[in-house]
Amino acid sequence: MSTSPLSDDLSLHRPVPRPAEGVWPGLQDPGENRLRMRVAQGLMRAAVRRMPMRLIWPDGTVEGGGGPTSPAIRLVRPEACFTRLGRQGLIGFGEGWMVGDWHSEDLVGVLQCFSENIEELVPRPLRKMRGFYDRGQPREEVAGDAEASQENVHRHYDLSNDLFQLFLDDSMMYSAAWFEGPIGEDGQHTESLTAAQHRKVDGVLDMAGVRDGSRVLEIGTGWGEAAIRAAQRGARVTTLTLSVEQAELARTRAEAAGVSDRITIDVRDYRDAVGEYDAAISIEMIEAVGVAYWPEYFRTVDRLLAPGGRFGLQSITMPHHRLRATKSSYTWIHKYIFPGGIIPSVEAIEQTLARHTTLRIDDRRSIGPDYAETLHRWRETFLAREAEVRGLGFDEIFVRMWDFYLAYSEAGFATRYLDDWQFGMSRP
Incomplete structure (x- = not known):
C-alpha cells in the first residue's frame, strides 16, 4: 500500500476540533430579542397543536395535539429556547437541545413529528423572510x-x-x-x-x-x-x-x-x-x-x-x-x-x-x-x-x-x- 506524497502535511499536525476543549463560541448566550422570542413561541405553540405531540412548560402546563404517551418537548428554560429559535430558526432549536434549554424522553419521536410536518411548520408568508436569519453556508465551508x-x-x-x-x-x-x-x-x-x-x-x-x-x-x-x-x-x-x-x-x-x-x-x-x-x-x-x-x-x-x-x-x-x-x-x-x-x-x-x-x-x-x-x-x-x-x-x-x-x-x-x-x- 502507498500514500500520495502531498497527503499528510495538510491536516496531520492541526489540532483536532474537539469540543471537549471548551470552544463553543457564543453557545451559552442565547442573546436577547423579545420580539423574535414571542414570534417563535407563538409559532411553536401553533405547530404542536397541529401535531401529535406535547409541549410541557416548567410549571407542568401541557399543550399540544398529542395524548399522554405522545412525544413531548419539556421546556427547561423557555425564554432562552424561544430566543434561540427566533434568532436562528432550527439551528437555534438544535442548540437549545445541546445546552439543555429543552429536553425530551423521546427525541426521535419529537423530530419525526417535525419531519412529517416540515412543509407546514412555518406559515407561508413567513417562509419568505428566511433570509433574515439564514445567511447561507460560509464561503470557506x-x-x-x-x-x-x-x-x-x-x-x-x-x-x-x-x-x-x-x-x-x-x-x-x-x-x-x-x-x-x-x-x-x-x-x-x-x-x-x-x-x-x-x-x-x-x-x-x-x-x-x-x-x-x-x-x-x-x-x-x-x-x-x-x-x-x-x-x-x-x-x-x-x-x-x-x-x-x-x-x-x-x-x-x-x-x-x-x-x-x-x-x-x-x-x-x-x-x-x-x-x-x-x-x-x-x-x-x-x-x-x-x-x-x-x-x-x-x-x-x-x-x-x-x-x-x-x-x-x-x-x-x-x-x-x-x-x-x-x-x-x-x-x-x-x-x-x-x-x-x-x-x-x-x-x-x-x-x-x-x-x-x-x-x-x-x-x-x-x-x-x-x-x-x-x-x-x-x-x-x-x-x-x-x-x-x-x-x-x-x-x-x-x-x-x-x-x-x-x-x-x-x-x-x-x-x-x-x-x-x-x-x-x-x-x-
Missing part, C-alpha cells in the same frame, strides 16, 4: 479546492477513530446498512449490523461488476471495509480519502485482513486521480461534494473508467423540491456535523449524468428505511457507551450534540423525508 474539502472532512472524520469505533460495528461502515431476514418483537431486524453492512457493500460491488482481476477505484475510503471486500474478490483497489486518520486505520485493517498487497490507499482529492479502471465505487461520499461540483465529480468517474466500465454509487437523497428550496441554506447539520455538505435528489443525479457524462443508470435500489434502523442501532450503542465517550475527552455538550445528530438523522429516514439509494451505472 462550501466544498471547492482540495484544501477546503479536506478541512471539512477533518472537522468530522478526524474527531477521533476511537470515537467512531465506540458506536460502529466491526465493519466500521459509516453508512446505511441493508437488512434482510426476520424482524423481532421490537420491530428491529434480528440480523447483526455487521452482516447487513457486508450485504450493503457487496450490493455496491455487484452493481459495479467487481470481480477477480478488476481494477477498482474507490472515492471515499472510510475505514477501508469496501476496499477490503473488493480485494477479497481478487480485485486490485486504489482508494482515495481526504482523512489522514481514516487512512491510517484503513491501512491497519487491510493488513489484518491479509489484503494490503492488493490495496493502495491515497490521501488525495478525487479530482487528482489518474489511471484507468474497470470499476469505480463511492459509498455516501457525494453528499460532501457540493452542488457546484457534482458535474466534476461524475465527469471524473467517467474519465477514469475504461470503456464498458461500471460505477457503483450509494447516496443519501432528498425530494427534489426540498433540494431546490434548501440547497443554499445553512443548517444545524452544517454548523456542527457536516460543514459544506449537501444531499442530492435522484433527479439531480440523473440530470447531472445526462448533461455532463456518458454514464447512465441501469440498476438501482432503495435502502432508506434500513438507514433508520442503522442509525437507531448507532445511537443506542453511543448512549450506552456514553461514559467511554467522555473518557475520550468529549464533554456534555458534545454528547448531547451527537445524540441530537443521530436522532435527527434517524427521524429523517424513518419518515422518508430522506432516502438512500444504490445505483449501478455503465459507461458505453
Whole structure:
C-alpha cells in the first residue's frame, strides 16, 4: 500500500476540533430579542397543536395535539429556547437541545413529528423572510479546492477513530446498512449490523461488476471495509480519502485482513486521480461534494473508467423540491456535523449524468428505511457507551450534540423525508 506524497502535511499536525476543549463560541448566550422570542413561541405553540405531540412548560402546563404517551418537548428554560429559535430558526432549536434549554424522553419521536410536518411548520408568508436569519453556508465551508474539502472532512472524520469505533460495528461502515431476514418483537431486524453492512457493500460491488482481476477505484475510503471486500474478490483497489486518520486505520485493517498487497490507499482529492479502471465505487461520499461540483465529480468517474466500465454509487437523497428550496441554506447539520455538505435528489443525479457524462443508470435500489434502523442501532450503542465517550475527552455538550445528530438523522429516514439509494451505472 502507498500514500500520495502531498497527503499528510495538510491536516496531520492541526489540532483536532474537539469540543471537549471548551470552544463553543457564543453557545451559552442565547442573546436577547423579545420580539423574535414571542414570534417563535407563538409559532411553536401553533405547530404542536397541529401535531401529535406535547409541549410541557416548567410549571407542568401541557399543550399540544398529542395524548399522554405522545412525544413531548419539556421546556427547561423557555425564554432562552424561544430566543434561540427566533434568532436562528432550527439551528437555534438544535442548540437549545445541546445546552439543555429543552429536553425530551423521546427525541426521535419529537423530530419525526417535525419531519412529517416540515412543509407546514412555518406559515407561508413567513417562509419568505428566511433570509433574515439564514445567511447561507460560509464561503470557506462550501466544498471547492482540495484544501477546503479536506478541512471539512477533518472537522468530522478526524474527531477521533476511537470515537467512531465506540458506536460502529466491526465493519466500521459509516453508512446505511441493508437488512434482510426476520424482524423481532421490537420491530428491529434480528440480523447483526455487521452482516447487513457486508450485504450493503457487496450490493455496491455487484452493481459495479467487481470481480477477480478488476481494477477498482474507490472515492471515499472510510475505514477501508469496501476496499477490503473488493480485494477479497481478487480485485486490485486504489482508494482515495481526504482523512489522514481514516487512512491510517484503513491501512491497519487491510493488513489484518491479509489484503494490503492488493490495496493502495491515497490521501488525495478525487479530482487528482489518474489511471484507468474497470470499476469505480463511492459509498455516501457525494453528499460532501457540493452542488457546484457534482458535474466534476461524475465527469471524473467517467474519465477514469475504461470503456464498458461500471460505477457503483450509494447516496443519501432528498425530494427534489426540498433540494431546490434548501440547497443554499445553512443548517444545524452544517454548523456542527457536516460543514459544506449537501444531499442530492435522484433527479439531480440523473440530470447531472445526462448533461455532463456518458454514464447512465441501469440498476438501482432503495435502502432508506434500513438507514433508520442503522442509525437507531448507532445511537443506542453511543448512549450506552456514553461514559467511554467522555473518557475520550468529549464533554456534555458534545454528547448531547451527537445524540441530537443521530436522532435527527434517524427521524429523517424513518419518515422518508430522506432516502438512500444504490445505483449501478455503465459507461458505453
